[in-house]
Amino acid sequence: MNFSSKLLENAVEEFSKLPGVGKKTALRLVLHLLKSTSAEVHQFSNSLTTLKDNIKYCEKCHNISDEVICEICSAPKRDNSIICVVEDTRDVMAIENTHQFQGLYHVLNGLISPMDGVGPGDLTIESLVKRVQHEDVQEVIFALSANMEGDTTIFYLHKKLKDFNIKISTIARGIAFGGEIEYADEITLGRSIATRVPYENTLIR
């Protein structure tokens, strides 16, 4: 691409570093911002630097937070005895949206992935072990992606936690609601038969 302006090229270069944003999309986005008022552009870019400079991570669950201890961890009504282990803040938001979980979270900030150079030390695993040791935890639920990285992480976490006297569970895998059996992949279908549940249990809610 031949840009008519070095400044334009710089901005496009920066935007195209974002995941899933190519040069053409970056140019479209930058030209859109260029049509906004100066105040709007400054607001846009301030929102990012303010976020980066002032963001905190909850000292207990490591979720993104404006306070030292996040809203969920400090809520008096939540069940302190259950910890749901997730990869990042998006998973917390997704589970919170279901309104089905009243316990606390633990955000790993990634999954073990030797291919990407992410080892157990890069995640908040030690802090999870400490929580199980020192807090009144009775159950840990793994809500991690059903892929190689997720399975590896669960395997590792299970080894670390299995000697504590707690219940360890993972979220159910199976055919999604609205999903058609004939289109389901074999692994999911196979597992959903192997881990079938008594019909009466499905009538709850």
Next chain:
Amino acid sequence: MNFSSKLLENAVEEFSKLPGVGKKTALRLVLHLLKSTSAEVHQFSNSLTTLKDNIKYCEKCHNISDEVICEICSAPKRDNSIICVVEDTRDVMAIENTHQFQGLYHVLNGLISPMDGVGPGDLTIESLVKRVQHEDVQEVIFALSANMEGDTTIFYLHKKLKDFNIKISTIARGIAFGGEIEYADEITLGRSIATRVPYENTLIR
């Protein structure tokens, strides 16, 4: 969406104002930036404010430029007698990439679109008329999108320019190279038959 941080919510809000970026994509992009170093985030956001604060538009062709007169308008080898009229800087870049055009450009900064409240006064039309009046222009080529807004703009421009002693042309419409005739839409196919060209002309290059 329930965000665990107001700062995060603000940044996502700003990103989701961009065209084609929804809340979920915005969150993905913001979380990506949050994983970058502070220096990278500042560089990203500075590239935008610097662009917005320092951007110039060429006084002659209105293309985005770092100088008062852009590189193309000031290039001594270009043909001053032909002006190619385009919607925005992306079109200039696309045509420059073909290496088929050696004249100058005129960037309208939009198309006439009553539905979006864009009238002739919002575009750089007066400036184009002045260029045709005062410069040694022999031909104006319209390279505008083949849609309602493009056609309206060409119609208006033609009315403004037709009394000057210049050649007025539009880029050829037809079946794209590699395009299959059976899949072409009727209007394009119909026009490409009506505006057929002598076979010998197509042998040039």
